[in-house]
Amino acid sequence: MPEKPFILLIEDNPDDEALALMALKKCGVDNHVEVKRNGEEALEFLTAHREGSWRLPALILLDLKIPKVDGLELLQQIRSSDSHSLVPVVVLTTSNQAEDITRSYSFGANSYVRKPVSFDEFEESVRHLGHYWLTINERVQQSI
Amino acid sequence: MNAELEQRVAERTAELEETNEELQAFCYSVSHDLRQPLRAIDGFSKALKEDYKEAIDEEGQYYLERLRHGAQRMGQLIEDLLALSRTSISEFSPVEVCISELAERILDHLKAEEKERRASWIIQPNLSILADKGMVEILLENLLGNAWKFSSKESETRIEFGYLPNEGEGEFFIKDNGAGFDMKYADKLFGVFQRLHETEEFPGTGIGLATVHRIVQRHRGSIRAESSPGEGATFYFTLGATHVD
Numbered sequence: 001m002p003e004k005p006f007i008l009l010i011e012d013n014p015d016d017e018a019l020a021l022m023a024l025k026k027c028g029v030d031n032h033v034e035v036k037r038n039g040e041e042a043l044e045f046l047t048a049h050r051e052g053s054w055r056l057p058a059l060i061l062l063d064l065k066i067p068k069v070d071g072l073e074l075l076q077q078i079r080s081s082d083s084h085s086l087v088p089v090v091v092l093t094t095s096n097q098a099e100d101i102t103r104s105y106s107f108g109a110n111s112y113v114r115k116p117v118s119f120d121e122f123e124e125s126v127r128h129l130g131h132y133w134l135t136i137n138e139r140v141q142q143s144i
Numbered sequence: 145m146n147a148e149l150e151q152r153v154a155e156r157t158a159e160l161e162e163t164n165e166e167l168q169a170f171c172y173s174v175s176h177d178l179r180q181p182l183r184a185i186d187g188f189s190k191a192l193k194e195d196y197k198e199a200i201d202e203e204g205q206y207y208l209e210r211l212r213h214g215a216q217r218m219g220q221l222i223e224d225l226l227a228l229s230r231t232s233i234s235e236f237s238p239v240e241v242c243i244s245e246l247a248e249r250i251l252d253h254l255k256a257e258e259k260e261r262r263a264s265w266i267i268q269p270n271l272s273i274l275a276d277k278g279m280v281e282i283l284l285e286n287l288l289g290n291a292w293k294f295s296s297k298e299s300e301t302r303i304e305f306g307y308l309p310n311e312g313e314g315e316f317f318i319k320d321n322g323a324g325f326d327m328k329y330a331d332k333l334f335g336v337f338q339r340l341h342e343t344e345e346f347p348g349t350g351i352g353l354a355t356v357h358r359i360v361q362r363h364r365g366s367i368r369a370e371s372s373p374g375e376g377a378t379f380y381f382t383l384g385a386t387h388v389d
């Protein structure tokens with residue numbers, strides 16, 4: 001029985017972290033969520049997983065505006081790494097500026113969720129995207 | 145003398161560029177940092193409402209609903225203010241835009257959001273202009289959105305979009321059969337936060353027409369409106385170097 005896939009959430013704001021966890025829970029996603037507060041911590045975590053040959057996250061939820069290594073920089077590093085370049089990354093951000101969206105995709109994001117003021121909208125986006133990427137990834141991992 | 149003038153122009157341009165960059169950074173920060181606490185208010189109010197349903201009585205539930213409503217309204221205000229400031233500082237790049245197609249698409253979208261509403265519209269086909277496409281889209285979304293909103297209480301919404309080849313500069317117009325307004329308040333129409341209807345009656349932030357005005361100004365055009373209460377409204381606008389096919 002393989003270990004259940006887990007999600008890596010990179011978010012510096014504790015309120016937004018709690019809201020993201022709440023949205024996932026309300027959508028019925030009960031996978032473990034590992035939270036990292038900044039890009040540096042996230043990179044260390046991913047590198048440790050690579051070296052320890054532990055399982056990689058099935059999905060990365062990445063806030064763009066995080067301290068130290070910012071979201072886009074981190075995304076570039078994830079995509080250029082041999083071991084975790086294929087992990088799906090969903091960018092979470094408050095911004096709806098066209099350049100942020102374009103840059104996220106050009107740096108290799110798989111999807112983009114805007115964190116709206118309304119929790120209902122956020123929950124809806126998480127419902128669609130969270131399930132989608134977790135399912136895809138589970139199927140890919142099973143077929144390898 | 146000439147060299148001195150050129151030097152001054154170069155300095156001014158550099159100063160303006162710097163101010164513009166600062167403004168852009170400011171807007172970026174506003175869009176991120178001001179919205180975050182609102183998200184917390186809305187999200188945790190919802191959590192209280194749903195997860196502590198038994199512990200909170202009906203009045204408490206109502207207060208939580210008001211909290212959410214307030215947070216969402218402020219979110220909308222921030223969003224609209226940002227759209228307004230973006231129209232001032234974003235780059236201006238004119239291209240040929242088929243404004244008729246754009247209008248059709250926006251109205252189709254509005255109708256799709258509210259399928260049950262009886263609505264019809266007439267759009268003069270093949271009207272093209274030389275303008276900044278993104279800005280024209282925002283302008284039409286606001287004007288057609290208003291026509292749609294203020295005609296929501298009629299038995300059937302009727303909207304017309306076309307071009308009047310007046311003597312001199314021709315004008316585009318958007319006409320609706322909605323609630324209209326009293327012309328004595330016409331000078332308030334395009335001011336920021338100015339509203340001529342109660343929020344409960346027709347929701348809105350009072351920033352849409354200020355944004356439209358700013359867009360028209362950036363195109364060196366003009367805008368005016370004609371209306372009377374209960375008789376619908378017509379907005380006439382030009383976008384500077386307008387040309388019509």
